[in-house]
Amino acid sequence: MSAETILALQGVRRVFDGGRVVALQGVDLAIQAGDFVALVGPSGCGKSTLLHLLGALDEPDAGEVRFGGAKLVGTAVRSRCRARNIGFVFQSFHLLPTLTALENVQIPMFEMPWSSGERQCRAESLLREVGLEARLHHRPSELSGGERQRVAAARSLANQPQVILADEPTGNLDSASAARVLDLLASFHRERGLTLVVATHDPDVAGRASRRITMRDGRILTDTPSLP
Amino acid sequence: MTLGLLIWKNLWRRRTRSLLTVAGVAVGVASGVAMAGIAKGYEQSLARVYAARGADLIITRLSNHKRVPTTYFEQARASDIAALPGVQAVAGVVWVMLNVEEESIPVLVEGWEPGSFLWDHLKLRAGSVTNGPGDADCIYLGVMCAEMLKKKVGDTVRMESRALRVAGIFESNSMFENGSTLLPLPLLQSILGNEGKINFLNVRLAPEITAGQVDKLRQTIQGRFRGLKAFQAEEIAQNSIGLQAAKAMCLAATSIALLIGALGMMNTLLMSVFERTSEIGLLMAVGWRRRRVVAMILLESVILSLAGAAGGVLTGIIGVRIMQTMGFMQGRIAGEFSLGLIGTAFAVAALLGMLGGIYPAARAASMSPSAALRSE
Numbered sequence: 230m231s232a233e234t235i236l237a238l239q240g241v242r243r244v245f246d247g248g249r250v251v252a253l254q255g256v257d258l259a260i261q262a263g264d265f266v267a268l269v270g271p272s273g274c275g276k277s278t279l280l281h282l283l284g285a286l287d288e289p290d291a292g293e294v295r296f297g298g299a300k301l302v303g304t305a306v307r308s309r310c311r312a313r314n315i316g317f318v319f320q321s322f323h324l325l326p327t328l329t330a331l332e333n334v335q336i337p338m339f340e341m342p343w344s345s346g347e348r349q350c351r352a353e354s355l356l357r358e359v360g361l362e363a364r365l366h367h368r369p370s371e372l373s374g375g376e377r378q379r380v381a382a383a384r385s386l387a388n389q390p391q392v393i394l395a396d397e398p399t400g401n402l403d404s405a406s407a408a409r410v411l412d413l414l415a416s417f418h419r420e421r422g423l424t425l426v427v428a429t430h431d432p433d434v435a436g437r438a439s440r441r442i443t444m445r446d447g448r449i450l451t452d453t454p455s456l457p
Numbered sequence: 458m459t460l461g462l463l464i465w466k467n468l469w470r471r472r473t474r475s476l477l478t479v480a481g482v483a484v485g486v487a488s489g490v491a492m493a494g495i496a497k498g499y500e501q502s503l504a505r506v507y508a509a510r511g512a513d514l515i516i517t518r519l520s521n522h523k524r525v526p527t528t529y530f531e532q533a534r535a536s537d538i539a540a541l542p543g544v545q546a547v548a549g550v551v552w553v554m555l556n557v558e559e560e561s562i563p564v565l566v567e568g569w570e571p572g573s574f575l576w577d578h579l580k581l582r583a584g585s586v587t588n589g590p591g592d593a594d595c596i597y598l599g600v601m602c603a604e605m606l607k608k609k610v611g612d613t614v615r616m617e618s619r620a621l622r623v624a625g626i627f628e629s630n631s632m633f634e635n636g637s638t639l640l641p642l643p644l645l646q647s648i649l650g651n652e653g654k655i656n657f658l659n660v661r662l663a664p665e666i667t668a669g670q671v672d673k674l675r676q677t678i679q680g681r682f683r684g685l686k687a688f689q690a691e692e693i694a695q696n697s698i699g700l701q702a703a704k705a706m707c708l709a710a711t712s713i714a715l716l717i718g719a720l721g722m723m724n725t726l727l728m729s730v731f732e733r734t735s736e737i738g739l740l741m742a743v744g745w746r747r748r749r750v751v752a753m754i755l756l757e758s759v760i761l762s763l764a765g766a767a768g769g770v771l772t773g774i775i776g777v778r779i780m781q782t783m784g785f786m787q788g789r790i791a792g793e794f795s796l797g798l799i800g801t802a803f804a805v806a807a808l809l810g811m812l813g814g815i816y817p818a819a820r821a822a823s824m825s826p827s828a829a830l831r832s833e
Contacts, residue, residue: 286742287827304747311826312744323739323830327466332458337743345459388744 234298235392235424236260236283241292243278243447252278253447256292260426262391265418267438268428274444276428277396283426284317284394285310297391312340316385318414320397322377324369330356330380331365337387355383359413375406382413392424393417399431411437460749464756471729475761478725482765482809483772485718486802489711490773493798496703498791502632507690509578509630512548512659514675515693518684529654534682535570538658543666543674548573549655551645557606557616557638564602565637566616568645574661579639584610584625595624597639605636614638617648632791660687715809718765722813726758730817737821738829747822754821758814759807766806770799 237260243253253275260266260283268276281287282294285307294301296314301307316337317323324333334352343351356365359379369377378398385393395414399407415437418425427434435441443451468475507515516538518530532549539547551568569575576586582600596614598606603626608614612623621640629635646652662671675687730737740750777792 281827281830284742286830287825308741308744308746311742312746315744317742319830323735323742325463325736325739327470328458328463332462335458336740339460339749340744340746348458384743 233261234259235262235296237295238282239293241282241289241294243282243287243289251447253282256449258442258449260424262424263422264424265415265437265439266426267435267441268426268444269430269435269441270444270450275447276444279444280394280396280426280428284315312337312388314391316387316390316393318378318381318385318393318395318398320400322369322381324377324380326369329366329368330361330372333369333380334384334387337384341388352387355386356380359383373406374402375409378402378406378410379413382410386417390423392426395425395427397429398427399429399434407431460753464753464760467729468757468760474725478721478761479765479768481721482718482762482806483768485711485714486766486769486806487772487776488714489707490770490794490798490802491777491792492703492707492710494773494777494792494794495790496707497793497795497798498632499703501793502791503693504691505631506633507659507693510575510659511578511661512690513662514660514687514689516658516660516678516685516687517656519686529651529656530685532653532655534685535658537682538660538678541674541677543663543670544660545663546574546661548575548659549642550575550657550659551642551649551651551655552657553649555616557614559615565633566640566645567637568640568642570642575659579627580629581625582628584623586625593644594619594621595641596621597625597627598623599635599637600626600628601635602638619648715805719809719813722758722761722810723816725761726754726814726817727820729757730754730821734824734829734832737824738826738832741824741826742830751818751822754818755811755814759810762806762810762813763803766803769806770802
């Protein structure tokens with residue numbers, strides 16, 4: 230493992246349904262800080278499972294997951310790691326429907342030692358950064374798909390993470406909105422130096438990544454730098 | 458944004474269900490508050506009866522073991538007890554429930570020994586006390602009883618086929634007395650065919666008597682007159698079989714109502730947790746610790762309970778006040794709602810909320826964030 234490795238999987242196996250469904254088998258992977266990685270492959274190949282394990286949302290049945298060299302073992306350790314180091318963007322946005330955009334962005338901040346005023350101020354600034362300063366007090370049902378995903382992108386930055394994990398972030402968007410969200414994520418990577426891992430079917434997304442990992446049947450098939 | 462605002466929005470989102478849950482808890486709390494308040498009112502009213510009369514000890518005959526003060530004893534015991542040291546005065550009493558006027562429901566009828574100290578506290582609103590030894594067939598009505606029977610001074614009241622003249626209408630600070638009727642003791646004994654018998658003896662003690670002497674006097678009475686027991690005024694209220702039965706019924710009915718409320722609460726929160734599986738998954742995905750998720754669900758539960766408690770306390774108090782004005786209950790119930798009772802209602806409701814919320818909260822906290830997110 231190199232000194233710059235921020236996320237690492239070693240011999241990771243993950244099964245579901247009492248072992249009848251093998252989602253990942255013996256996966257080894259190291260992601261360096263500042264990488265922009267695209268995980269590609271057909272549906273059911275294990276991209277999302279891999280992303281959930283990288284994001285400490287799940288635990289492997291065998292093998293180990295490390296963040297910054299530290300093993301992610303135990304609920305509390307994984308929870309703390311997610312709160313402080315990892316931001317998520319999901320295909321279906323996962324915004325809380327009763328909360329406004331401003332309130333949704335503040336949700337992760339409850340785990341940080343910030344006052345209510347600081348949380349609000351920071352959320353406003355993030356929403357401004359993603360171009361939603363006019364939508365602060367709108368609820369998800371009052372926003373377009375692209376706007377919702379931009380709220381989710383702002384939320385992923387709430388606690389100043391080192392890594393953003395995005396699971397099909399453009400999967401539910403029209404092409405114009407998808408391009409805007411992709412630009413946004415790419416800008417997080419470029420301007421903030423964040424590590425970005427994106428599970429996607431979208432060739433445009435994969436084309437913007439600096440590294441492409443292709444998966445099939447729960448294994449990594451190829452792991453190559455993207456063509457410039 | 459605060460956690461409180463998030464909780465409020467969670468509850469308000471399914472407002473009909475939240476309000477129905479609050480209503481379920483409120484019904485339980487209201488029934489408990491109303492019944493406990495009525496039981497307390499009964500106890501205090503009973504205690505006030507003796508306080509107003511200036512009776513320090515009440516002597517009655519208890520059935521063995523059951524402690525039910527129903528049996529009569531010889532009125533002649535009064536003079537024996539009056540002769541004991543420390544006793545200033547005694548007054549024989551008959552206390553019975555009877556139909557006054559044929560169509561009326563039974564009312565409390567008391568017979569007081571003519572010329573005894575009991576008559577001194579009687580405040581007449583109309584008429585006058587004329588119960589001399591030769592004054593037969595007169596009855597005094599408590600103010601509520603007079604209203605219920607629609608009688609005034611000079612009217613005739615029938616009791617056990619005997620026509621009695623209303624000689625006065627009295628007012629007392631005790632609900633019992635206001636709803637009761639009063640006769641000279643010999644007259645009531647004659648109506649009941651129970652001459653020379655009483656079922657209570659009210660004793661006024663000498664002002665200088667000490668607590669120790671009172672205890673000794675009680676022991677003397679109980680030792681010398683087999684079967685008789687001497688209570689202090691407040692004890693007879695607390696030992697009232699009616700009060701104990703009322704308290705037991707109150708506890709049983711309230712427990713059932715609260716249990717139903719708790720189950721309703723658990724059901725509401727469980728449904729809420731099921732419906733919000735992916736949202737709870739999101740909260741954990743962004744790093745919320747399990748204990749914060751547990752706190753959120755438990756607080757939702759406690760807030761619903763406390764809202765139910767507030768509604769229940771108000772409904773209980775207002776309900777009893779309304780019942781007090783209704784014809785058939787007028788003068789028969791009096792609610793006493795202390796801060797202690799209200800505080801207890803809120804504490805029980807909060808506990809109920811915690812209990813009802815534990816399982817849904819534990820269930821929410823035990824979810825894997827990955828599985829919860831996939832559930833959408």
